[in-house]
Amino acid sequence: MNKIIVPKNSEKTFLDRWNFCVGTGRLGLALQKEYIDALKFVKKSIDFKYIRGHGLLCDDIGIYREDIVDGKAIPFYNFTYIDRIFDSYIELGIKPFVELGFMPEKLASGTQTIFYWKGNTTPPKDYEKWSDLIKAVVQHFISRYGLEEVLTWPFEVWNEPNLPGFWEKADKQEYFKLYKITAEAVKSVNSNFKVGGPAICGGADYWIKDFLEFCDKEKVPLDFVSRHAYTADVGEKTPHFTYQEIFPQEHMFDELKSVRKIIDGTKFKGLPFHITEYNTSYDPRNPVHDTAFNAAYICRVLSEAGDYVNSFSYWTFSDVFEEADVPRSEFHGGFGLVALNNIPKPTFYSFAFFNALGKELLYKDEHIIITRKGNDIVFVAWNEWFGVDSDEEKEYEIDIPFENGNVFVERDTVNEEHANPWGTWKQMGRPRFPSKEQIDILRKIAVPYITTTNIVSKNETVTIKFTLKKNEVSLFKLKTVKNESDTYVGLDDTKITSYLLSER
Numbered sequence: 001m002n003k004i005i006v007p008k009n010s011e012k013t014f015l016d017r018w019n020f021c022v023g024t025g026r027l028g029l030a031l032q033k034e035y036i037d038a039l040k041f042v043k044k045s046i047d048f049k050y051i052r053g054h055g056l057l058c059d060d061i062g063i064y065r066e067d068i069v070d071g072k073a074i075p076f077y078n079f080t081y082i083d084r085i086f087d088s089y090i091e092l093g094i095k096p097f098v099e100l101g102f103m104p105e106k107l108a109s110g111t112q113t114i115f116y117w118k119g120n121t122t123p124p125k126d127y128e129k130w131s132d133l134i135k136a137v138v139q140h141f142i143s144r145y146g147l148e149e150v151l152t153w154p155f156e157v158w159n160e161p162n163l164p165g166f167w168e169k170a171d172k173q174e175y176f177k178l179y180k181i182t183a184e185a186v187k188s189v190n191s192n193f194k195v196g197g198p199a200i201c202g203g204a205d206y207w208i209k210d211f212l213e214f215c216d217k218e219k220v221p222l223d224f225v226s227r228h229a230y231t232a233d234v235g236e237k238t239p240h241f242t243y244q245e246i247f248p249q250e251h252m253f254d255e256l257k258s259v260r261k262i263i264d265g266t267k268f269k270g271l272p273f274h275i276t277e278y279n280t281s282y283d284p285r286n287p288v289h290d291t292a293f294n295a296a297y298i299c300r301v302l303s304e305a306g307d308y309v310n311s312f313s314y315w316t317f318s319d320v321f322e323e324a325d326v327p328r329s330e331f332h333g334g335f336g337l338v339a340l341n342n343i344p345k346p347t348f349y350s351f352a353f354f355n356a357l358g359k360e361l362l363y364k365d366e367h368i369i370i371t372r373k374g375n376d377i378v379f380v381a382w383n384e385w386f387g388v389d390s391d392e393e394k395e396y397e398i399d400i401p402f403e404n405g406n407v408f409v410e411r412d413t414v415n416e417e418h419a420n421p422w423g424t425w426k427q428m429g430r431p432r433f434p435s436k437e438q439i440d441i442l443r444k445i446a447v448p449y450i451t452t453t454n455i456v457s458k459n460e461t462v463t464i465k466f467t468l469k470k471n472e473v474s475l476f477k478l479k480t481v482k483n484e485s486d487t488y489v490g491l492d493d494t495k496i497t498s499y500l501l502s503e504r
Contacts, residue, residue, distance in 0.1 A: 001395045004363065006370055008401040008460075012361040014371055017306035018354060021097050021313035022048040023277055023335070025321035026055035026117055030085040036092075038318040038338045043092050045352045046337075051089060052097035052276055052313055054159055056082070057104055057133070058119050064104035064133055073106070075129060077136045083144060090145065097276065097313070099199070100134060100182055101158045107133070114165045115323045122168045127181050134185035138193070147190065156226050156276060157182045157197040162204040172207065176214045183221040196224035199276055205259055212266045225263055228277040229255055229312070232286070241333055242283040248386070249300045252278070256308040275305070275312035284324050285333040290422040292415050292471040295346035296384035299473055302354050303369045303380075314351070329432040330442075331422050341439045343421050344446050346473070349414045353380045353475035362401075367394065367468075377402060377478040385470035392470040402462040406481035409464070411451045415472035418449035454481060 022042070029035045042048070057063055061081050066073040086096055102119040103109075107129055110122035124130035141150045161167035161175040168174075175198065183195040198211045208225060215222040229252050235244030256275070263271055280288050280297060288294050298314075305312045319327060319334035330340055337348040357380065358373025370379035383394045416423060421442040425431070431438055455462060468474060485491060 001397060002367075004365075004368070004396065004398045006363045006398060006400045010360055010362045010372075013359055014357060014361040014364075014369070015306045016047075016359075017309065017311050018302040019046060019048050019351070020311035021050035021052055021274075021276070022046075022317045022337075023313050023315035024051050024053035024317060025323070026058065026060070026115075026119070027053045027085055028055055028058070028060040028081070028117075029053075029320050029322065030088055031081065032320060034340070034342070035318060035320040036088055038320060038336075038342050039088075039094070040092055041342055041344075042317045042338060042348070043094055045348075046355050048094055048317070050095045050097040050154075050311075050313075051317070052099055052156070053316075054099060055102065055117070055119055056099060057137075058102050058117070059105050060117065061085075063137065064107055066106050075132065077133070077140070079140050079144075086141075086145070090149075095149075096153050098153050098155045099159055099276075100137075100155060100186075104133075110168055112168050116325045117322055121166050123171075123174050123178060127177070130178075131181050131185040134182055135189055138186055138189045142189070151190070151192055153193075154224065154274070155186050155193060155195045156199055156274075157195065159199050160201045160228065161198060162200040162207050172210065176211065176218075179211075180214075180218060180220045187221045194223040195221055196226050196272075196274070197222075199226045199228065201228045201282070202230060202255055205255075205262060208259060209262050212263065212268055216267055222268065222271070224272040224274055224310070225259070225268070226274045226276045227259055228282075228315075229275050230277075230279055230282040232281040232283070232288075235281075235283070235286075240285065240328060242281070242286045244281050244283065244286055244288070246280050246288060246297065249297070249304070252301065253304060253308065256305065260308055272310040273308075275309050277315040278305075278312050279315045279335055281333075283333070284321060284335050287331070287333045287422075289333055289335055289347070290331045290339070290345055292346045292420050292423075292473075293384060295350045295414055295473050296382040296471045298347055298350050299354075299380060299382040300366060300384070302350065303364060329430070330434050330439075331425050331430070339421065341434070341442070343439070343442050344419070345422065346414045346420055349412075349419055349448055350380075350382075350473050353412065353473060356475055356477070368396075370398075370400070375403075375480060377476075379476050380473065381466075381468055381476070382473045383468035383470060394468045396464070396466050396468070398464045399461050400464060400478065401460055402457040402478060403480060404457050404460055406483060407455050407457050407462050408479045408481050409453050409455060410475075410477045410479075411466070412448040412475040413451070413472060414448050414474075415469050417469075419446055421446040448475075 109125035164170040232244035316335040319336035358371035360372040363370040368381040
């Protein structure tokens with residue numbers, strides 16, 4: 001039994017750094033109806049402020065083009081598609097966290113590409129044309145959305161240049177050159193724009209140290225540091241799936257603290273630190289993303305990571321995603337909070353539950369966070385099950401400060417049995433391309449199990465007792481009851497036919 005006594009007052013605030021940004025597949029996918037439907041669905045329940053994805057400058061968006069005039073290539077900038085995409089974001093109330101990459105084919109120095117959609121990951125063959133492209137893009141954003149709005153958009157240079165697949169030969173000095181020219185191009189349009197990098201993956205934090213030294217020595221603009229964080233080992237790959245060990249959350253927290261220490265050991269002390277991608281697995285074919293375990297695991301990250309970074313962006317909001325080819329089945333291990341056909345996964349509800357929390361932080365530990373929201377108490381509790389090293393069930397008794405009287409308690413629960421469409425999909429025989437009837441069933445069961453009760457608060461304390469099953473996440477809302485029963489003349493529930501017979 002876990003006994004918790006919650007203090008009456010607190011001067012602590014739960015920061016909404018967990019919902020600052022969310023990741024997306026390549027930006028060109030935003031031209032698909034299902035993508036926009038999914039983003040609208042997610043945004044309605046989870047108040048993400050920004051969205052970040054690859055491919056802004058790739059040829060499917062078509063910004064960079066060249067006309068041949070008298071045998072000379074003259075750049076032409078086409079904003080038709082990016083306007084549609086960013087217009088959709090703005091209309092839904094979400095801002096771009098702009099990632100500047102990858103390389104347009106006609107500006108590329110080589111033919112190396114990454115992913116099914118073949119994003120070119122070579123340096124520009126002409127840095128002057130690259131600089132002009134960046135300036136033109138930023139100036140167009142100002143023209144369309146206004147300077148005041150675009151000044152709120154962060155600009156990040158490239159993605160994971162420490163990996164040879166994402167940046168040819170993982171050439172650090174060449175990336176530093178790209179960063180300098182790109183950052184200076186953005187700042188030349190308006191010095192108040194926020195530019196950062198190097199957006200590396202984990203395991204290469206020496207890049208950050210060298211990057212900071214480079215920016216200091218060369219007087220290069222730098223407004224934030226960015227990095228990615230995943231907690232999966234290398235694992236086993238099969239033709240259709242990848243299976244990996246998932247490390248405890250401390251693995252991520254230790255990395256975040258380490259990078260923060262690196263930053264604060266330089267002249268850039270206190271500079272904002274953004275995790276522009278994170279998840280359990282870094283592979284879009286790992287079934288862990290579809291599970292209740294993922295939902296329970298992520299809760300501690302949502303609760304604690306904001307203590308070490310300025311923001312952390314879940315990768316991604318939807319399974320409309322094509323890095324490893326067009327998805328081959330309804331559930332395929334995709335990163336998304338929402339599966340194909342707009343079916344919410346268990347992890348979607350972890351975020352939705354955190355979205356219900358208040359700002360006043362009363363209590364927090366490794367498995368629970370308790371907040372006050374106005375006059376209400378709202379808290380989330382979770383129990384990720386790592387196997388033999390963790391408890392299948394956790395029992396709680398919590399004393400919470402609350403005004404005397406009747407209290408209405410709502411509990412919304414996600415676990416292996418409830419709001420777990422992946423489990424139902426397996427029972428169906430794992431249909432790759434479900435029928436409309438099967439999709440309807442999956443949507444129906446992809447909702448939390450809700451229970452309610454009425455309890456009494458005495459001595460300005462209400463006691464809540466509950467049990468969490470393995471891989472369970474529960475949202476609790478406590479509200480004061482305003483009882484209006486005495487306004488019903490002649491009220492007598494015992495007179496209802498066949499109701500409360502034992503009391504008659």
